[in-house]
Amino acid sequence: MTEWYYNRRTGEVEEGAQSLGxxxxxxxxxxxxxxxxxxxxxxxxxxxxxxxARGN
Incomplete structure (x- = not known):
């Protein structure tokens, strides 16, 4: 199964773990x-x- 990631630095979607965690x-x-x-x-x-805020 393919996992997808969002790269916060570039704003791009990556297939698999390509960038630094x-x-x-x-x-x-x-x-x-x-x-x-x-x-x-x-x-x-x-x-x-x-x-x-509700204390849960």
Whole structure:
């Protein structure tokens, strides 16, 4: 199964781990999800912050 990554430095989607781990987010199951990485990460962070605020 192919894993997809989002390179934060270049803003590009990578098939497989091509760049340094410190420069990429993932893995994602699909190329489309990797392309949406910044949005997905913001949404996850928002949910975590809400959970923390509720004391969960």
């Amino acid at each position: 410190s420069e990429r987010d993932g893995p994602f199951a699909t190329k489309e999800d990797a392309a949406r990485a910044p949005e997905i990460i913001r949404e996850r962070a928002r949910k975590w912050a809400e959970e923390d």
